[in-house]
Amino acid sequence: MTDIIKFSKPQQELLTQKLQHYFARELNYDLGGFDAQFLLDFFAEEIGCHFYNQGLLDAQAVLSKKIDDIQDAIEQLEKFPKPNR
Numbered sequence: 001m002t003d004i005i006k007f008s009k010p011q012q013e014l015l016t017q018k019l020q021h022y023f024a025r026e027l028n029y030d031l032g033g034f035d036a037q038f039l040l041d042f043f044a045e046e047i048g049c050h051f052y053n054q055g056l057l058d059a060q061a062v063l064s065k066k067i068d069d070i071q072d073a074i075e076q077l078e079k080f081p082k083p084n085r
Contacts, residue, residue: 005048007040015040 007015016036023031031039 003049005044005052007044012037012040 019036020031023029
């Protein structure tokens with residue numbers, strides 16, 4: 001597995017457009033396509049792993065909760081002997 005997040009060509013185009021729109025709207029700066037691609041590459045290489053790792057932690061938390069729910073459901077199925085009379 002590579003440490004750098006890779007995007008498909010359509011994803012790259014969408015993300016660079018989003019960067020360009022953000023820069024234009026929020027910073028009043030015309031970010032060219034070439035610069036937007038370099039910025040996207042920087043994010044993917046330098047900080048992408050942090051987003052990826054947080055996604056893994058979020059998935060692990062969901063899985064852990066589901067396992068707890070299953071364990072609770074199994075405990076509810078437990079049967080006990082009738083008391084002696």
